[in-house]
Amino acid sequence: MKIIAREIEFSPGGPTQIYHAVDQSDYLAIVARTPDGRFPIVRQYRPALESFTWELPAGMAEPGEDFAEGCRRELLEETGYPTRAIHPLGTAASCSARLSNRIHSFFLETGERIDDFTPEPGLTVELATPSELVRMIKSGEFVLQLHLGALLLAELRSFITLRV
Numbered sequence: 001m002k003i004i005a006r007e008i009e010f011s012p013g014g015p016t017q018i019y020h021a022v023d024q025s026d027y028l029a030i031v032a033r034t035p036d037g038r039f040p041i042v043r044q045y046r047p048a049l050e051s052f053t054w055e056l057p058a059g060m061a062e063p064g065e066d067f068a069e070g071c072r073r074e075l076l077e078e079t080g081y082p083t084r085a086i087h088p089l090g091t092a093a094s095c096s097a098r099l100s101n102r103i104h105s106f107f108l109e110t111g112e113r114i115d116d117f118t119p120e121p122g123l124t125v126e127l128a129t130p131s132e133l134v135r136m137i138k139s140g141e142f143v144l145q146l147h148l149g150a151l152l153l154a155e156l157r158s159f160i161t162l163r164v
Contacts, residue, residue: 001025004100023100026061029150030071031089031160032081032108038127039160040079040110041142045122054126054136056147067104079125080117081110089153094146105150107159130162 001024009016032040039056046053059074061067072083089105119125128136133151136142154160 021098021100024060025063026067026101027094027103027146028059028061028067028070028074029103029105029147030057030075030108031105031150031154032057032075032079032083032110033160034081034110034127035112036127038129039133040075040081041126041128041133041136042078043124043126053144054142055144056150058147061104068106071104071106071108075108075110076114078120078123080113080119082114083108084111085109087157087159089150089157089159092149103146103149105153107154107157130160134162 001022004021004023006019006021007016008019034040041054042057043052043054045051057075057078059070059078061070065073068086068088071086075081075083085108087107089107091102091104093099094101094103133142137148137151142148151160151162155162
């Protein structure tokens with residue numbers, strides 16, 4: 001990532017203002033559903049928050065990588081679930097005030113978990129039912145706004161139902 005400064009002139013001949021942003025790679029968010037209707041979620045330590053968080057499987061897009069393929073890769077790496085079908089949910093700004101990257105959200109239907117899967121060190125993988133996920137959101141256990149947005153897109157596009 002790098003810090004970028006943009007000098008903006010809002011009117012011809014007017015004063016310029018400098019705005020700063022963080023430039024980083026695009027981000028992938030994955031709403032996945034297993035054959036039994038549960039959602040793989042991951043718990044990991046986030047140094048920026050100095051705490052563990054529950055999140056959707058996700059990650060940074062690799063340079064030149066197709067976003068859908070990146071989601072397949074991330075889901076398998078983080079959870080051990082292969083992808084049977086993938087559906088784009090949309091692309092959005094991750095933070096229009098400070099970040100220049102985009103978030104690409106996808107809904108993935110999974111196959112059965114691979115037999116020899118071992119999570120990355122420091123990563124916990126669980127399966128949540130829709131009602132468990134709603135409870136986690138309401139209680140503040142599941143807090144990443146980017147992932148709440150991906151869940152909303154999946155619901156609005158009729159891939160999932162979170163109402164309990």
